[in-house]
Structures are given as structure tokens and as C-alpha cells.
Amino acid sequence: MKQPLDTGITPSAESLKGQTGMARILKATGYSMAGLKAAFTGEAAFRQLIMLNLILIPVAFYLDVSKAERAILIAVVFLGLIVEILNSAIEATVDRVSLDIHPLAKRAKDMGSGAQFLSLSLIALIWAVVLF
Missing domain, CATH: 1.10.287.3610 (Helix Hairpins)
Structure with missing residues (x-):
């Protein structure tokens, strides 16, 4: 099995999320509304x-x-x-x-x-x- 290349750089959780500030809040709100909709329609x-x-x-x-x-x-x-x-x-x-x-x-x-x-x-x- 091939091992991944160790670059010595460990990405932070924040850097993987991609959004900051108001854009992040708006995205999170959208995900929350999707979760509520999924709960309502599926449960x-x-x-x-x-x-x-x-x-x-x-x-x-x-x-x-x-x-x-x-x-x-x-x-x-x-x-x-x-x-x-x-x-x-x-x-x-x-x-x-x-x-x-x-x-x-x-x-x-x-x-x-x-x-x-x-x-x-x-x-x-x-x-x-x-x-x-």
C-alpha cells in the first residue's frame, strides 16, 4: 500500500472549512435550515x-x-x-x-x-x- 507523502504541513480545521466571517455564518445557517428540513420531511x-x-x-x-x-x-x-x-x-x-x-x-x-x-x-x- 502506498503511503501518503508527508509534507510536514498539517492543515488546521479552519483552513479546511474555506469560509470566514459573514459568508461562514450564512453557509452555516443554510446547513441548519437543511437539517431542520431533513428532520421534518424524514422523521x-x-x-x-x-x-x-x-x-x-x-x-x-x-x-x-x-x-x-x-x-x-x-x-x-x-x-x-x-x-x-x-x-x-x-x-x-x-x-x-x-x-x-x-x-x-x-x-x-x-x-x-x-x-x-x-x-x-x-x-x-x-x-x-x-x-x-
Whole structure:
């Protein structure tokens, strides 16, 4: 096997990204929007959580609670969306590497699912504590 030529120059992560300043921010925003679109179109669980957010966020504004409590109620439902995107990213990465059944692949997917279970439990707990 042919070894790569060692030039003595190690590229930095920044030099490989190619963009700086506002151009980088705009590119990153585009990638973020693409990620949200991929989650919405490709993940039923994400769409279900969007529906939950569309119900719970207006309810949070309707409730007679403090501003801090309202912020917490809204933050936890957003947290559920964030964890679902991360869980979906883990699953997609594992599937990209191999569709073979492997104990480590199962472990990674199960842990992502466990994280989502905990975030949904947190939503239920916080809403219950604030409401009751």
C-alpha cells in the first residue's frame, strides 16, 4: 500500500472549512435550515414533536404563570426537538456506517432513544410541576 507523502504541513480545521466571517455564518445557517428540513420531511417523531410544540407553546402563553415558569415550559418542549434531531443524526450515522446488526450499533441507537425518552419525561415532569 502506498503511503501518503508527508509534507510536514498539517492543515488546521479552519483552513479546511474555506469560509470566514459573514459568508461562514450564512453557509452555516443554510446547513441548519437543511437539517431542520431533513428532520421534518424524514422523521415522523420530529413532526409529532412539532405538533406538540404547536399545542404547548400557545398554552404556555395562556396559563397564569410567571415569566420564568413560562420560559421553562417553552424551553423544555424545544429541548425535546433538539434531542430528537440529535437522536435522528445518531441513527443516520450508524445506518450510514453499516446496516448490519451489531451490538455497538444497537447500543448507540438505544442510547439515542434513551436520551429522547428522558427529554420527553422531562417535558411531562416540568409541565406537571408547573400546572399542579
